[in-house]
Each structure stands twice: as structure tokens, then as C-alpha cells.
Amino acid sequence: MDHNIPALALGILSAIIALLIALQCLFSTEQLAYQNPINGEYWRWLSGHFIHNNSAHLAMNSAALILLFWLGHRLAQIGQLLFSLLPLSLLSSLILTLGYPQLHWYVGLSDALHGLTVLIAIGLVRSGDQTGSALLIGVLGKVLWEQSHWYNSENVAELIGVRVATEAHLAGVLAAGILLLYRYFIELTMTHKKY
Numbered sequence: 001m002d003h004n005i006p007a008l009a010l011g012i013l014s015a016i017i018a019l020l021i022a023l024q025c026l027f028s029t030e031q032l033a034y035q036n037p038i039n040g041e042y043w044r045w046l047s048g049h050f051i052h053n054n055s056a057h058l059a060m061n062s063a064a065l066i067l068l069f070w071l072g073h074r075l076a077q078i079g080q081l082l083f084s085l086l087p088l089s090l091l092s093s094l095i096l097t098l099g100y101p102q103l104h105w106y107v108g109l110s111d112a113l114h115g116l117t118v119l120i121a122i123g124l125v126r127s128g129d130q131t132g133s134a135l136l137i138g139v140l141g142k143v144l145w146e147q148s149h150w151y152n153s154e155n156v157a158e159l160i161g162v163r164v165a166t167e168a169h170l171a172g173v174l175a176a177g178i179l180l181l182y183r184y185f186i187e188l189t190m191t192h193k194k195y
Helices: 007-026 044-050 055-072 078-083 085-099 110-126 131-146 154-160 166-194
Strands: none
Touching: 007 044, 007 055, 007 078, 044 085, 055 078, 055 110, 055 154, 078 085, 078 110, 085 110, 085 166, 110 131, 110 166, 131 166
């Protein structure tokens, strides 16, 4: 097993974190936050995921991104997985808009990070690394727990300064499911074209 981190993937990770920090420094949360209704400001479907409510929120999501990168860096497609943050964010926004119209405001990368966790877990399982199974069970269990009446996010909400949008975490997992189905059908189509 190769433990060297691909330079391109490390560059992509560094660029994403630099973008998160730059957006936090240059824009207000209100300028970029996801809003529903969107009122013609369609960039918010993407920008809302890359802006955070405060520095603690940004630090938590950046740390999670680094941890996910570390867990998945052995995958040949880690650079592609990091680029998956874009479609995960857009699909998550679509799911939030259609499935949770009462959610009028959202910021943070955590929805896409939950989706990325699923993609990395599936990639690890497919490569024979059983760490992926534990990761997949963990993220699915966490999201299901968050949807229950037993979940209490008061400590995290106090730290990040906003309510934890657990429905966004679910949207991120669902977005990953959509991407995985899309990739499966592409692979299936390519396999049938060979015959």
C-alpha cells in the first residue's frame, strides 16, 4: 500500500482550504449564505457551502476536510473526490430547497463533508480497505441519530454561533448517494459498450 500523498491532491486540498479562508476574510456571511428562496442569486447554491458563520465553524470544517483527506489519500482518485465537493454542494442545495423549504438560511461545508465521507468510505471499501466499512457505518449512524429526537446540538451550536442544520448533513449523504448512482450507471454503460 502506497502511503505517499499525491502532490496534485495535496495541492487541491491546500487550494480548497485557502479558498475557505479567503472567502471568510473577504466576504460577510450574509453576502454568500445559502438562502431559500434564492431570489435569482443562484451562486448561493454553491457559495453558501464555502462560507462559515465564524472562525470556529471554519476551523471545525477545515479539520474535518483534512481528516477525510488523510483517510482517503491512498485512493487513486482522491483529487476527484476533493473536486466532488462542488457537485455535492450543488446537489445538497437542491435537496435542501426541495425537501426542506422551511430552511431559509445555511452556511458551512459540513453537508458536503458528510457526502464526501460517504464517497471516501465507498472508495475504501471498493479498494479492499475495511476502514471504509467503519467510516460508512459511522457517518450513516451519525446522520440517523441527528434526525432523531435524542440528538442535542446545543454545545456545537454555541461554538459555531448558529443552529446545527442536521437536515443539511442528511442532504449531503443523499447527494453522495445520487453521485454514486450516477457513477454506477456510467460504469454500467461503459461496460455494456465494450460488448
